[in-house]
Amino acid sequence: MIIFDKVSKVYKNGTQALDNVSFEIKKGEFVSIVGQSGYGKSTILKLMIGEEKPTEGRVFVSGYDVSDLTEKELHQLRKEIGMIFQDFRLLPKKTVYENVAFTLEVSGATNKEIEEDVPQVLNLVGLLHKADKFPNSLSGGEKQRVAIARALVDRPSILIADEPTGSLDSLNTWDVIRLLLKINELGATVILATHNREVINMLNKRVITLDRGKIIRDEQKGRYIL
Amino acid sequence: MQHILTSLKRITKTGVSNFIRNGWLSTATVSILTITLFVVLFLLMMSVLTESVIINLQNRVDVSVYLKKDTKESDILKMQNDLIALSEVKSVDYVSEDDALMEFREKHKDNEIIIQSLDVLEENPLEASLNIKAKDPSQFKTIVEFLESGQYKDIISKINYYENQEIIEKIGVLISSIRKIGFTISIALTIVAFLVAFNTIRITIYTMKDEIGIMKLVGATNWFVRGPFVVEGFLYGFVSSLVTVILAFPVLYFSSPFIKKYFYDIDMFAYFQENLVIIWIILLVVGVVIGALGSIIAMQRYLKI
Ligand SMILES: Nc1ncnc2c1ncn2[C@@H]1O[C@H](COP(=O)(O)OP(=O)(O)O)[C@@H](O)[C@H]1O
Ligand SMILES: [Mg+2]
Numbered sequence: 360m361i362i363f364d365k366v367s368k369v370y371k372n373g374t375q376a377l378d379n380v381s382f383e384i385k386k387g388e389f390v391s392i393v394g395q396s397g398y399g400k401s402t403i404l405k406l407m408i409g410e411e412k413p414t415e416g417r418v419f420v421s422g423y424d425v426s427d428l429t430e431k432e433l434h435q436l437r438k439e440i441g442m443i444f445q446d447f448r449l450l451p452k453k454t455v456y457e458n459v460a461f462t463l464e465v466s467g468a469t470n471k472e473i474e475e476d477v478p479q480v481l482n483l484v485g486l487l488h489k490a491d492k493f494p495n496s497l498s499g500g501e502k503q504r505v506a507i508a509r510a511l512v513d514r515p516s517i518l519i520a521d522e523p524t525g526s527l528d529s530l531n532t533w534d535v536i537r538l539l540l541k542i543n544e545l546g547a548t549v550i551l552a553t554h555n556r557e558v559i560n561m562l563n564k565r566v567i568t569l570d571r572g573k574i575i576r577d578e579q580k581g582r583y584i585l
Numbered sequence: 586m587q588h589i590l591t592s593l594k595r596i597t598k599t600g601v602s603n604f605i606r607n608g609w610l611s612t613a614t615v616s617i618l619t620i621t622l623f624v625v626l627f628l629l630m631m632s633v634l635t636e637s638v639i640i641n642l643q644n645r646v647d648v649s650v651y652l653k654k655d656t657k658e659s660d661i662l663k664m665q666n667d668l669i670a671l672s673e674v675k676s677v678d679y680v681s682e683d684d685a686l687m688e689f690r691e692k693h694k695d696n697e698i699i700i701q702s703l704d705v706l707e708e709n710p711l712e713a714s715l716n717i718k719a720k721d722p723s724q725f726k727t728i729v730e731f732l733e734s735g736q737y738k739d740i741i742s743k744i745n746y747y748e749n750q751e752i753i754e755k756i757g758v759l760i761s762s763i764r765k766i767g768f769t770i771s772i773a774l775t776i777v778a779f780l781v782a783f784n785t786i787r788i789t790i791y792t793m794k795d796e797i798g799i800m801k802l803v804g805a806t807n808w809f810v811r812g813p814f815v816v817e818g819f820l821y822g823f824v825s826s827l828v829t830v831i832l833a834f835p836v837l838y839f840s841s842p843f844i845k846k847y848f849y850d851i852d853m854f855a856y857f858q859e860n861l862v863i864i865w866i867i868l869l870v871v872g873v874v875i876g877a878l879g880s881i882i883a884m885q886r887y888l889k890i
Contacts, residue, residue: 410802410890430807437804448799452606464595465805467588509803 360386360548361407361517366416368402368572376402378572379416384550389543391559392552393583394569400552401445403569404519407550408442409433420517438466441515443523445552447506449494455481456490459509466513480512483538499526507535517548524555532558559583592809600816610789611821617785618825618876619832622868624778626833628771629864630853634844635767637851639760643675646722646753650732651712651743654682658713664737665715671731673724678716685711712742723757779875786821786879790814790887797887807888814880822872829872830865833857 361384368377376399384390392400405411406418409425418425423436441462449458456477463473481487484504494502503526510518520539524532536558543549553559559566559582566581567574576584604611652661661679668677680688686709693699703710719725729746732738746753790797800810834857841854857864 408802433801434804434806437802440804442802444802448795448802450796450799452603452796461800461805462803464592465800465803465809467592469591 360384360421361550362417362419363403363406364417364419366406366413366418368399368406368411369414376572377406377413380572380574381416382567382574382577384548386548387543387546389540389549389562389564390551391562391564391566391581392550392569393554393559393566393581395554398569399572400554400569401521404442404521404550404552407517407519408437408440438513439515440517440519441510441513443503443506443510443518443520445521445525447494447502449502449505449509451494454491454493455486455497455505458494458505459512462509462513468513476512480508483511484508500528500531503527504531504535507538511538511542515547518542518550520549520551522553522555523551524553524558529557536562556583592812596809596812597816600813601820603813604817604820607817610792611817614785614789614821614876615824615828618782618821618872619828621778621782621875622825622829622872623832624774625868625871626829626864628774629867630837630857632767632771633856634849634851634853635763638849639763642756642760643720643722644718646725646749646756647716647718648725648729648744648746648749648753650715650717650741651745652714653740653742654712656713656740660737660740661713661715664740667737668715668717668728668732671728673719673721673727675718675720677718680714680716682709682711682713685709685713721757722753722760725753782875783879783883786818786876787883790880790883793884794887797884798890801888801890810888811881811884814884815877818876818878818880819873821876822869822874825876826865826868826872829868830861 363380363382366377366380367375369375380399380403392403394400402411406413406425407420409428412426420436421439423432425436428436450461453461459477459480460473463476468476478487478490481490484507486501486504486508489497489501494505497505503523507520507523510520518539523539524535527535532555539549539551540562563580565579566576566583568576568578568581568584658681665677665679668674686703689711690700690703717725717728719728725746729744732741732744797810801807837854837857841852844853845851
């Protein structure tokens with residue numbers, strides 16, 4: 360369902376972020392992508408949603424060749440994917456509630472669905488009481504939880520999480536990991552980028568390890584080894 | 586269908602709420618757009634003014650054709666009709682011998698010598714005439730040529746064109762210069778005003794480029810992202826046109842008597858009031874087009890994500 364075929368990525372400024380990366384992720388898998396900061400984790404995830412285009416090779420997600428999509432197909436693909444961005448990417452002029460509701464508005468949900476689902480998912484991440492606040496009045500951890508709520512609310516078939524626990528204390532970290540596992544159990548494919556050793560070692564799931572843009576390990580029950 | 590309606594509602598709601606939440610930015614954009622619309626209004630009023638100056642100048646220029654005595658009136662009326670049929674001719678007034686005499690007496694009623702000598706004459710010494718006004722003073726030449734070469738040349742005693750030819754041509758040149766200069770100034774000012782307004786909108790959109798990217802990445806279609814900006818652009822145009830019209834009231838109220846007194850005898854304030862609705866609609870359309878279309882054009886590059 361997700362295929363990277365000999366993908367290389369060189370950014371405009373000449374930085375080579377990925378070097379001949381190939382892997383395949385099946386429907387319903389839970390895959391962690393690990394590696395030190397700057398090793399290309401976010402780049403892989405950005406290629407999956409078409410935010411970046413591969414310099415060489417091809418990326419397929421849900422049957423789409425991601426580097427060659429019309430505007431409409433891109434919309435379809437992104438509707439299927441829930442993405443938790445490393446830098447949150449909340450809309451600053453929308454409230455917490457509106458940020459989460461936006462995902463549903465985009466996919467054409469009814470008002471009734473929005474009114475039911477948004478409070479529910481906000482409750483899930485423990486932020487219902489901040490529904491009417493704007494992002495810039497939230498702490499880093501709270502913003503991260505809004506980002507998570509936004510990615511989950513439309514019940515995506517693929518959930519991509521870019522260091523979703525980076526701003527959380529260990530208590531919240533385990534809540535989030537449990538949430539990801541739960542979603543995976545419910546049938547979604549989950550891709551998690553992280554450099555949190557404890558998380559990886561506890562998950563006991565497939566791990567793809569990156570070193571300076573190259574895959575150096577791809578193990579079914581991986582541990583965090585660098 | 587239901588889906589499109591829901592989307593439209595959401596887009597409108599978001600646009601209005603952005604307009605309000607972007608308070609400071611909206612105010613700045615509306616201010617710049619108001620200045621642009623003021624320039625447009627100024628040009629509109631200037632064109633009204635110059636047009637009425639031109640019409641006035643044209644009305645002052647006429648050519649009289651004097652007709653030989655004992656020409657039959659029916660011939661004169663036929664000639665009048667033929668002249669009116671010419672496309673260059675604006676109007677033709679017939680002044681009969683008697684009318685001419687009455688006018689002459691009226692004009693010189695204080696001059697006893699003239700009145701007495703008129704009384705001595707048994708016959709009316711004045712000739713009937715046709716006063717021709719052209720749509721454009723430069724066309725008199727054609728009209729006069731028509732008269733001199735046509736079937737009427739035998740009944741014409743005199744055409745007062747040649748002694749006035751120089752001044753008539755000068756007025757013609759003056760009118761076309763006024764038009765040309767007015768046109769050039771309008772185009773230049775319009776371009777400058779539009780560039781300033783468009784640039785402001787570009788900056789406004791630039792500050793929102795990250796948000797535009799985020800919306801695209803969470804799956805919005807281009808039109809779902811554009812929509813609220815179009816609504817916002819519409820509101821910019823709407824508010825600016827209202828502000829412009831409201832500000833124009835005192836400005837014209839105070840400058841109108843001045844224009845009337847020192848510059849030209851036309852009541853701009855009255856004109857503005859009489860044509861308020863159409864003027865407002867013109868400003869609204871210009872404002873909305875700049876606001877909405879400007880936003881769409883300015884954001885196009887940020888949608889490619
Ligand atoms: N937009 C960009 N332009 C230029 N270089 C970039 C860009 N994004 C990332 N990079 C570079 O690409 C490399 C990989 O970055 P990234 O994928 O963000 O790594 P990670 O998520 O593992 O920290 C880094 O060297 C980073 O500096
Ligand atoms: Mg990263």
